[in-house]
Amino acid sequence: MRIERTGQVAPLTPRVMKFIKEALSGISLDVPGSVNEVRPDYLCIGGRLVIELKTLAEDGTDRMENLTDELRKREDWPMFLGSAPMQAFIQNTNDPEGIRRRVIERLGRGIINHLKKANRQLEAHSKTSKVKNLVRMLLLVNEDHEAYDPHMVSYILWHAVRQIKDGIPRYEHVDLIVYMTERHAQMIDGCLNFPTLVIEGSPCAIDEWKGNFGELFVTRWSRWNGRTLRPEADVSAFETIEHVPDSAKRQDFWKLEYRRRPYLRGLTDIQLNDQFDEVTLINSLSFLKDSPLELTAEQRTAGIRMFGDMMDEMAHRAIPVTQFQHTADRAIAAAHRLKLPIVVIQWVEKFEREIEARNRVA
Secondary structure (H helix, E strand, O other), rough: OOOOOOOOOOHHHHHHHOOOOHHHHEEEOOOOOOOOOOOOOOHHHHEEEEEEEEEOOOOOOHHHHHHHHHHHHOOOOOOOOOOOHHHHHHHOOOHHHHHHHHHHHHHHHHHHHHEEEEEEEEHHHHHOOOOOOEEEEEEEEOOOOOOOHHHHHHHOOOOOOEEEOEEEEEEOHHHOOEOOOOOEHHHHHHEEEEOEEEOOOOHOOHHHHHHHHHHHHHHHHHOOOOOOOOOOOOOHHEEEEEEEEOOOOHHHHHHHHHHHHOOOOOOEEEEHHHHHHHHHHHHHHOOOOOOOOOOOOOHHHHHHHHHHHHHHHHHHHHOOOOHHOOHHHHHHHHHOOOOHHHHHHHHHHHHHHHHHHHHHOO
């Protein structure tokens, strides 16, 4: 289910910081004027809970662009018309699982870097703290980036906290990780539900009671925000909220309208291919020199828009343009399906056969 929003979006991190102070009695451990100190951010609930707050402030675009540049060198890298989601490219390669792991690893570097730093900071606090049964938490906040979807982030963190190095858990000083985002949501019983995920670290395998602090955190966060806790939420069902700007270019508005009403979704791939041939033919005739088909400005605009809708649908289905190969027979068949005037059909047949003959010679 698509979810949209408009208007200015307030940053999430300041609200989380206010929550820590008000709902968890958090005390900042920051020392004014100090630099390069290895310490976590907050001591909460009478010193029982120590929190290191990390914000995913960058959207990972640079990392993904660098990886995409590498992947484009593959012989099996598909070609799409216009933009397409990374998943569409991955599905059309010879090694989808291997490339999917590379994408997750590249996008997850920022997440793991935060985890490494938090592990050091929480370790330093553990060595100086006199509190028994201390619970150490990494609180990871996504500052409104769609790339960090809850399912992927939980997958990265779940595997990370189970890594062993020299017989010791790699992140042994992180008891709990809580991930928060309001760029992703799902509708449950007509209400918007945002994910607040808890990943238990390796210490929870020994001290299971520490996991209760994760539940306590989520419960208080929900109550503090005036929301109902929805434990039945499926982490894989959260959708990215689309931010709709106040104004947009005409082509961007067309794309938005198609996402709202994807009228081509009900076609089979064969039917979509036929319609692709028809739209391509009409658009070609409208711009070819000496074309026998005269179209109004409105008809040309409609053809351009339809072609854009077609591109978006092909990207959604992960259909590369090479799968819809242009041939003379297909173009001529499209002209007949469209019931074009006989003079136009004859022109198309002559034009397509001449191109076909030249290609055979070449």
